[in-house]
Amino acid sequence: MVVGIDTELASLAIDNDPVNQPDQPVFEVKEISGKGKGLIARCDILQGARILCEKPLLIAHPMPLFSLEQHLAARLKELSKESQRQFLTLHNNFPGKFPFSHTFKSNALPCGPGSSTGGVYPTICRINHSCIPNSHNNWDSKSGQETIYAIKPIKTGEEITIPYNNGGTREVRQASLKQSFDFDCGCPGCSRSPSAIRESDVRRKMIQKLDDAIGDPSRMQGRPADSLKDCQSLLEVLEEEFDGFAGVLVARLYYDAFQISIAHGDQARASAFARRSYESRVICEGEDSPETQRMKLLALKPATHSSAGAFSQKWKTAITMVPKDLGGAAFQEWLWQRVSQHSCTLSDTDEDSNSSDEEADY
Ligand SMILES: [Zn+2]
Structure with a gap:
């Protein structure tokens, strides 16, 4: 019985062999006009290819800003100098008071659909938003990593994008992105006629x-x-x-x-x-x-x-x-x-x- 299931599992997987890409990163982190840093494809990326995966630098549960600031300061001290630098150079949409908390909130991705726990990542947090994204971010609870996969073929020079929100009409998306991330979305979906x-x-x-x-x-x-x-x-x-x-x-x-x-x-x-x-x-x-x-x-x-x-x-x-x-x-x-x-x-x-x-x- 067990052998039968394994054989069937194997046959299911045959059509879906992992998409292999070169060993070196398929992207580079670059300044993008009007967007700060972003990830640009260095080569053509196939649909279903894994673009990168990272463990979080820091994770946090929802808590008042003052407590979050203390929590992050304590966790930050435990990190290596390089990891501290990676966190401190992430974009902060709301500079001023509570700099660690606002940097965290500007960049955190939920650890799983609907999760209130957020994580920040050295490279993944550089990926910009699109309402018509070409990539998908996912929290892999088994490996404790965030993964990024190409959901469509991406051409050399194209920006790698993920969605920061749950969609809605253009007006709803624009308002939510402005409130949470303080930017006006100019993605292909929002720039249509x-x-x-x-x-x-x-x-x-x-x-x-x-x-x-x-x-x-x-x-x-x-x-x-x-x-x-x-x-x-x-x-x-x-x-x-x-x-x-x-x-x-x-x-x-x-x-x-x-x-x-x-x-x-x-x-x-x-x-x-x-x-x-x-x-x-x-x-x-x-x-x-x-x-x-x-x-x-x-x-x-x-x-x-x-x-x-x-x-x-x-x-x-x-x-x-x-x-x-x-x-x-x-x-x-x-x-x-x-x-x-x-x-x-x-x-x-x-x-x-x-x-x-x-x-x-x-
Ligand atoms: Zn948009």
Whole structure:
């Protein structure tokens, strides 16, 4: 049994060999007009390549500024001279009182999604923001490091960028970046023509709306085909807004689709969705990140998830029912079949959708 799983794990990984880049850094730290320092690609960087990983110089939990200043001063004393220099030369958006705290707050990245613990890094904290980023930053809890992966091909001379916030319309993004980091974003997403910005804002609002709807557990329970339809719609909007490189947003969306499927007993599609989430995670975080490994295991054993069959068994399938002989479009059609059979769109009324999820065998 164990041998069987290992073989399957190996076969899953074959399509996703780590992307190898030269041993020397693929970037250089340079002054960038109007932005201070930033990272510039020294060579073409492949999608899925690891750009760098670093351990934090300092980490801290939320606390009042006075306490934070004392905490950081004490930790700073314990660092080497070189590490102290690296921290003290980071940008401080709010110079004046509490210099350590404000330098920390200007640069800290959360140690994991939603974590209130922040960390600062010698090089990673030089990476500037873009609302259409080409890279993804991730806290790897296993190795205790922050990693940066290219989520799209990056050309020589192009700046390496990550997102500092959670998106929203241009106006929302600009206000949040100004308040937290005191800069006006001039990224490609914010510098579009007025009409392109209006179209982008519509997509950003739709992304938020779909995301909220997908996260509604009562909808997932009572109208799962509609929730899946929202996943499919979200995928389309993300692809359009991020030119086909939506990175971890796609990994999360496929995991949502996995959860909807497995909660109604559809092991076959749950496995296929988990595999897609795994493939997206490999690009964003590498093969060895804990979340990538979790998706890989769920692709192989979807029924081990805590919500397996939690809502119903009305979509019951065995994992062996994942079609092996279907190509791109046909597989795609099979994958989203629950949507075409049952769902209505987010804009449809509740009355229209009451009978949308009838019992059926597949
Ligand atoms: Zn921007």
